[in-house]
Amino acid sequence: MYEFVTKNTLAEYEAFVQSSPKGNFAQSSLWGRQKPMWLWEAVIVRDADGGIVGSLALMTRKVPGTGRTLMYGCRGPVMRLDDRETFYELLAGAKELAKKHRAYVIKLDPDVPSSDTAFAALLREAGFRAKEGGKNFEAIQPRYVFRLNVENKTEEDLLAGFHQKWRYNIRLAERKGVTVKICGKEMVPDFARLMLTTGVRDGFVTRKPAYFSDMLDNLGEHARLYMAFSAENEPIAGTLAIHYGDKVWYLYGASSNEHRNLMPNYLLQWRMIQWAVETHCRVYDFRGVSGDVTEDNPLYGLFRFKQGFGGEFTEFVGEEDLVLSPFTYWCVEHGTSVFKELRKRAYLIKNRNR
Numbered sequence: 001m002y003e004f005v006t007k008n009t010l011a012e013y014e015a016f017v018q019s020s021p022k023g024n025f026a027q028s029s030l031w032g033r034q035k036p037m038w039l040w041e042a043v044i045v046r047d048a049d050g051g052i053v054g055s056l057a058l059m060t061r062k063v064p065g066t067g068r069t070l071m072y073g074c075r076g077p078v079m080r081l082d083d084r085e086t087f088y089e090l091l092a093g094a095k096e097l098a099k100k101h102r103a104y105v106i107k108l109d110p111d112v113p114s115s116d117t118a119f120a121a122l123l124r125e126a127g128f129r130a131k132e133g134g135k136n137f138e139a140i141q142p143r144y145v146f147r148l149n150v151e152n153k154t155e156e157d158l159l160a161g162f163h164q165k166w167r168y169n170i171r172l173a174e175r176k177g178v179t180v181k182i183c184g185k186e187m188v189p190d191f192a193r194l195m196l197t198t199g200v201r202d203g204f205v206t207r208k209p210a211y212f213s214d215m216l217d218n219l220g221e222h223a224r225l226y227m228a229f230s231a232e233n234e235p236i237a238g239t240l241a242i243h244y245g246d247k248v249w250y251l252y253g254a255s256s257n258e259h260r261n262l263m264p265n266y267l268l269q270w271r272m273i274q275w276a277v278e279t280h281c282r283v284y285d286f287r288g289v290s291g292d293v294t295e296d297n298p299l300y301g302l303f304r305f306k307q308g309f310g311g312e313f314t315e316f317v318g319e320e321d322l323v324l325s326p327f328t329y330w331c332v333e334h335g336t337s338v339f340k341e342l343r344k345r346a347y348l349i350k351n352r353n354r
Contacts, residue, residue, distance in 0.1 A: 002093035005029075005042040005055075013042060016052040017078050018245040021282070022111050024075035025222065025244035026141075027057045031074075033218040035059055038072075039101070043093030045079075045086045054079035054086035058094055060101045068328050071103035074141060075111045081119045091126055091322075104328035105321050107131075109141045114315040123320050131319035135291030136299060137204075142288025143318045146311035150273065151282040158273060161310035166266060173267040177231025180264075180271045183238075187227050188213045191238040194254035200351050201257065212240060212252075226271055228264035237264035241272045247283040248276035269309060286311055 005013045010029060017023045025031055032040025038059035045054040056077040060069045073094065079086050094106050108128070112119050133139055150158060159167055183191075192209035199206035216223050222244050228237040237255035241248055250272055255265055269286075276284040286306040290299035293313075297303075307313070323329045 002043050002045050002089045004093065004097075005044055009044070012052065013044060013055060016044075016055060017057075020078045021246065022078045022081070023245035024078070024111050024247075025219070025242045025249065026074035027055070027076050027078055028244060029057070030219050030222065030244075032057070032059060034215055037061060041097055043090050043097070045089045045093075054083065054090050056090040056094060058097060058106075060097070060103065063104070063328075063332055066104070066328050066332065067102065068104040068325060068332075069101045070332070071098050071101065071106045072140070073106070073108045076108060077110065081112060081116060084122060087122060088126070098324060104325035104332065105323050107140075107319060107321050109139065109143075109319045110317055112317050114317050116317070120317050123317070126322070128320040128322050130317070131321050133318070137288060137290070139319050141319075143316050144289050144291040145314050145316070146286040146289060146306040146309070147314050148273065148276075148284040148286070148309060148311035149282070150276045150284050153277065155274060155277060158277070158310070163308040163310070166308040169263040169266040170270050173228075173263040176262045178228055178236075178262050178264050178267055180226055180228050180267055183225045183227045185213045185216055185225075187225060187235065187238070188216070190235040191225060191227065191240075191254060194235065194238055194256055195252065196351060197256055198254045207252075215240065224272075224275065226268050228268050230259055230262060234259075236262065237268060239268045239272060241275065243275060243279055243281070246281050247285055248272060248279070248281050249285045250287050265305070273309070284311070289313075291315065 014028060017027050029040060029042070032038070038061045040057065040059050042055060042057040044052050047053045054077060056073050058071050058073045060071045062069050071094070077087065077090050079090070098106050110119070114120070131139065135144070188209050192212060195206040212225070216225060219242060222242055224241050226239045226241065227235050230236050236259040239250060240252040242251055250269070253265065253268070273284050286309065289303045289306055290297055293300065293303055321329070
C-alpha cells in the first residue's frame, strides 16, 4: 500500500532516494524548494518489514486558463525497475494526487536507459505513451547524456580514459595560469553574466541570477559553483554542479567569448569529476547532448567535448505521458511548443547586442 511523505517521514524518504542506484537530485525535496511555483509531494511504498522500497516525487503546477494542472515526476520513479507491484502502487498514489489537483497529465522522464525494453513495456501496459520529439533539447530534461563511471576509480585511471587532446587541454589551462575556485553567492552575478553570453552565443534561454543564488541556498552542501579565473584573476568561465547520492551532475556551464584559448572548460570538468571521486560516487553525469551525432549538426561540438572525457553515451526512455484529459493535453502541449519558440526568439533578439 502506498502512502504520502509527511514531515515525519521526510528524512527517511531522503535517505532512501540518496541510497538508491536510481536516486536523482530532481527527486529530492531540496529540488522542490528550488521550484517554488510548483507544489512538491511524494509517494512511497514499503515492504513487509516497513522499509521503503519505492518512491516517486511529483511536482504540480497550475496551467493558466485551463482549470487544470500539470503533474511532473522528474527522473522518477526511484525503485528496482523489475518490481512491478511497487510501480503500480506508486502510480496509484500519483493518480490520487492527480485527481485531487485536477491534473491533465502525469508526466515522467525516468532515469532508465532506452535499452531497458521491459520497463518501457511496463509503462505502455500502465497507459503511458512516449512523448514524440526530436533528438536535440526539445524535452524538459535531456534524453541523451554522457555518463562517466567513476566507481572505485583513481584520478589516474580516469585521466587515462580521456582523449589525449583532452588531457593536454587540462594541463594547458593550468600552465596558462587558469585557476578554478569553489565560490559562494558573491560570484553569482559574474556567473550569470557569463551564462547570458553563452546563451546568446549558442542560442538558448538562460536563468536569472536569483535562480542560481537560490540553488546554492536550497541545495546547500549538495551544490557547488565552480569559477575559472585567468592569470589576471578575471572570471572567464563557470559551472554549477550537484552532488546527491552516488552521482555528481554537471548542471550549468558558462564561458566568455574571450580567453577560450586558455581551455578553462576542460579544467572545470576535471575539477567536477574530482569532486565525484572525492565523494566516492558511482557516476559523473555530463548531462545533455544531442542525439543527432552527425558532424553537420550545430550541436556536434558539444557532443565531441563531452565524449572526449571517456563517458558512455546514454539514451533514456524519454518523456512518458499518462494523459488524463486528452483535449487539455492537446491544447497545452501544442501551445507550449509555440510559446517556447517565440520566447527564445525574443530573448535572443533582446540580448544579442549586449
